[in-house]
Amino acid sequence: MLTAGIAGIGRTTLFLIREMGRMVVFLSSTTAWLFRPPLRPFQILKQLHFIGFKSMFVVVLTAAFTGMVLGLQGYYTLRKYGSEAALGAAVALSIIRELGPVLAALMVTARAGSAMTAEIGIMRITEQIDALDTMAINPLQYLISPKVVAGLIGVPLLVAIFDVVGIYGGYLVGVDLLGGNSGAYWNSIESAVEWKDVYGGIWKSVSFGLIVTWVCCYKGYYTRMSAEGLGTATTEAVVLASVLILVWDYFLTSVLL
Amino acid sequence: MSKVSTIKLVGVEKAFGSQQVLRGVDLTIPPGKLTTIIGPSGEGKSVLLKHMIGLLQPDRGEVWVDGLEISRLKGKALNEVRKRFAMLFQGAALFDSLTVFGNVAFPLREKLRLPEPDVTRRVEEKLAQVGLSGMGHKFPAELSGGMRKRAGLARALVMEPEIILFDEPTTGLDPLMAKTIHDLIVAMQRTFRFTAVMVSHEIPEVFAISDWVAMLKEGKIVAMAPSADFQRSTNPSVLEFISVGGPAPLASALPGS
Ligand SMILES: Nc1ncnc2c1ncn2[C@@H]1O[C@H](COP(=O)(O)OP(=O)(O)OP(=O)(O)O)[C@@H](O)[C@H]1O
Ligand SMILES: [Mg+2]
Numbered sequence: 361m362l363t364a365g366i367a368g369i370g371r372t373t374l375f376l377i378r379e380m381g382r383m384v385v386f387l388s389s390t391t392a393w394l395f396r397p398p399l400r401p402f403q404i405l406k407q408l409h410f411i412g413f414k415s416m417f418v419v420v421l422t423a424a425f426t427g428m429v430l431g432l433q434g435y436y437t438l439r440k441y442g443s444e445a446a447l448g449a450a451v452a453l454s455i456i457r458e459l460g461p462v463l464a465a466l467m468v469t470a471r472a473g474s475a476m477t478a479e480i481g482i483m484r485i486t487e488q489i490d491a492l493d494t495m496a497i498n499p500l501q502y503l504i505s506p507k508v509v510a511g512l513i514g515v516p517l518l519v520a521i522f523d524v525v526g527i528y529g530g531y532l533v534g535v536d537l538l539g540g541n542s543g544a545y546w547n548s549i550e551s552a553v554e555w556k557d558v559y560g561g562i563w564k565s566v567s568f569g570l571i572v573t574w575v576c577c578y579k580g581y582y583t584r585m586s587a588e589g590l591g592t593a594t595t596e597a598v599v600l601a602s603v604l605i606l607v608w609d610y611f612l613t614s615v616l617l
Numbered sequence: 618m619s620k621v622s623t624i625k626l627v628g629v630e631k632a633f634g635s636q637q638v639l640r641g642v643d644l645t646i647p648p649g650k651l652t653t654i655i656g657p658s659g660e661g662k663s664v665l666l667k668h669m670i671g672l673l674q675p676d677r678g679e680v681w682v683d684g685l686e687i688s689r690l691k692g693k694a695l696n697e698v699r700k701r702f703a704m705l706f707q708g709a710a711l712f713d714s715l716t717v718f719g720n721v722a723f724p725l726r727e728k729l730r731l732p733e734p735d736v737t738r739r740v741e742e743k744l745a746q747v748g749l750s751g752m753g754h755k756f757p758a759e760l761s762g763g764m765r766k767r768a769g770l771a772r773a774l775v776m777e778p779e780i781i782l783f784d785e786p787t788t789g790l791d792p793l794m795a796k797t798i799h800d801l802i803v804a805m806q807r808t809f810r811f812t813a814v815m816v817s818h819e820i821p822e823v824f825a826i827s828d829w830v831a832m833l834k835e836g837k838i839v840a841m842a843p844s845a846d847f848q849r850s851t852n853p854s855v856l857e858f859i860s861v862g863g864p865a866p867l868a869s870a871l872p873g874s
Contacts, residue, residue, distance in 0.1 A: 482713070483712075483713070486708055486710060486713075487706045487708055487710040488710050488711070488712055488713070490667070490672050490706070490710065491704070491706060491710040491712070493672060493699070494670050494672065494699055494702060494703070494704045495699070495703075495723070495724050495727065495728055496696035496697075496699040496700050496728060497727055497728070
């Protein structure tokens, strides 16, 4: 009983270490292939359209409601202390530093990341990746690199949109609906938000873009050869990417603060 | 096609997990000829083909292509070898994201970097030969299984390489179309003199078109002979296998019957 338990733990640990090793190798080969010709600007644009443009609707929606709920909560909390004037700062800082990058990245994971895993997974199962190999075309370069580049560019852009929409969402509720002071809202933002906060948010979103595309492409690339394997891969990709985003967010925050 | 290539497998063994698929395959593919591999379903014929082009690595044994042992090659060296091959996969392995035209044009554009008018000319020609004229604009998802197979065949033939591997080129086609495809493969092979390896269940048709026939059973090549001699084989597994498929041309030819 006991030895079986210990053996099980050992096996799981070995599996996890091997999996992590494979993920690191996957990322470093993809990175290496990024810089080798031919560069594929058209592929990158296509992926940017898929990851960025097609995620815009859901990101705007999330941003609007996040900003609105922050406006609502913030207004009533701050009013207890008579500092409704700081509402703009409270909304903007929460969104720019934390919620914008994290929520936008989670939305991209759910919408584009899972689709990426499924797409690459299907290509694996139907031997399209093998076909690329037989044509002496590196699948990492042809398939994965453009997605990673698109993630690095697309997620920060989405986060920028998220930030703007979120701040207006807070304004809508805090000022238009609940009657806070419009000038105070914008003034408090101007005086409280520093460039440091903005840069921090950008760094976060760039690294989240990498995490989403890396994890989701990896899981698709190593899909096991069955329809069930495809389902598992998609679920694992979304869960792992989301968890990594939150853990990495904590690390970055503790470093950036 | 100035050069003809031989493929030689020596003692190739391959297992997936606990399932031993190949148990010591010794096989020499004659250069510039059409060799057909027959054998029961699930015995490892597709696995065998994938070893020839380095998609799978043997657990033990060697794979030689013209005096070069390829089973341990990687990266660039392996790609150099693969440039001399084309492969038709059992499931066609067409790229979902490209049209039929795009699929057939893909190796010409990516590998040979031909000018676009040449690409169009060669693709249209091949599509006509496999009976897919006017279908170039369709996506693989819009094709029937047999049409996909023929598009995959066009993609393999369009490169005019030194070696072509065909995994069941006629499975899923009606008898008339199967004959057309067989005739096309034979005509191409006679014209360009490439080394052809075909996996097929079309017995007895394959005897008429192949130069050599080999049979894979229980992980080994149990018989290999020029097509005419193969039909007169006295090997019991061969007899059993080929007499179910066709009109049993052998029973009367058996010595002692
Ligand atoms: N990538 C793989 N992972 C695990 N098992 C595999 C893999 N590829 C093939 N197999 C197993 O190897 C065995 C041989 O498969 P293969 O596809 O070569 O058969 P086949 O002779 O081509 O059959 P068919 O005539 O039906 O195409 C099968 O049992 C299959 O399950
Ligand atoms: Mg097969």
